[in-house]
Amino acid sequence: MTDIDNQSAIKQLAGYMNEANIICFYGGAGTSTESGIPDYRSKHGIWTMMEENEQNPLYFANAKRIKENPAAFFNRRKKPGLRPEPNVGHLVLANLEKQGKDIRVITQNVDGMHQLAGHRFVLELHGNHRNWYCMECGRIYKYDEVEYDQHGVPRCYVDSGIVRPSVVYFGENANRETVEKSKHTLKVSDLLIIAGTSLSTPLATRLVQLFEGKHVVIINRDPLDIQPLRTDLFIQRSVGEVLKEVQPYIHTNK
Ligand SMILES: [Zn+2]
Known part of the structure; x- marks a missing residue:
């Protein structure tokens, strides 16, 4: 142009x-x-790269996985030091x-x-990444208030339920x-x-x-x-x- x-x-x-x-x-x-x-679908997007590595984004960002394998789900998505503006x-x-x-x-x-x-x-x-909630009791946590157990899984203070972001994942x-x-x-x-x-x-x-x-x-x-x-x-x-x-x-x- x-x-x-x-x-x-x-x-x-x-x-x-x-x-x-x-x-x-x-x-x-x-x-x-x-x-x-990073975006998802462009040439260097997250999903494009995952697909090139034969990893299926439908699997990794799937809601079912939060309960089935929370340690893998939460450890994968931690991005230390990323403070976008x-x-x-x-x-x-x-x-x-x-x-x-x-x-x-x-x-x-x-x-x-x-x-x-x-x-x-x-x-x-x-949804968003600011507000997290307990999957058992619904208590609301802010992103930076979340406390992780020894496996890297965020847990509720009260009932130890998994605390997750209010993001809409695949399958939701x-x-x-x-x-x-x-x-x-x-x-x-x-x-x-x-x-x-x-x-x-x-x-x-x-x-x-x-x-x-x-x-x-x-x-x-x-x-x-x-x-x-x-x-x-x-x-x-x-x-x-x-x-x-x-x-x-x-x-x-x-
Ligand atoms: Zn709870």
Whole structure:
């Protein structure tokens, strides 16, 4: 893409954003890669690498495994020292919201980056990594309050039940209330920005088809396998860069 093409794409996106009363930002792993969090499905994504090593992600991130082999499940997923921070994309969206722009985030990510950036309207389709709960009694723990036993399994203070993240793993359903709120958000939005996702899950494909608004924009570094909707604009670049460039063109109330 030449600079001129790029500039006109940015201006077109800005025009759509200025025109819209409600913007739905539907984001996937590609919105967090610029925070140093690896994605799943791109060339160097976690799942792609696992598949190349003949490991099946459906097995390793499967909910059944938490109970069957908790030590293996929890020891595998520990990532010491990883303290990701919101990137420019998260910050631009949160800033625009703070300035009165009605941007509603639906995210497939569990990393809490939008909230950390200060965004107020965030629906987490696949749960999150901040809140953990005991599988026996339901007591809630924060991520950094969790205490591990000698096998590296997080345990409840009261009944020694396994304490797990409120992440939606393979074999589990998304939270019903979050799905309902996401449906509503898609129905009332004027502009849908699909960013950093290949929309490969059935839930994602179903949800975005509920959009009844005016324009659909896709921002993704890779071309999409399936084109689920009419697309008005496709920007094949990284999400943070695009949002950073579009920000100066957005009119806000403040
Ligand atoms: Zn408990």
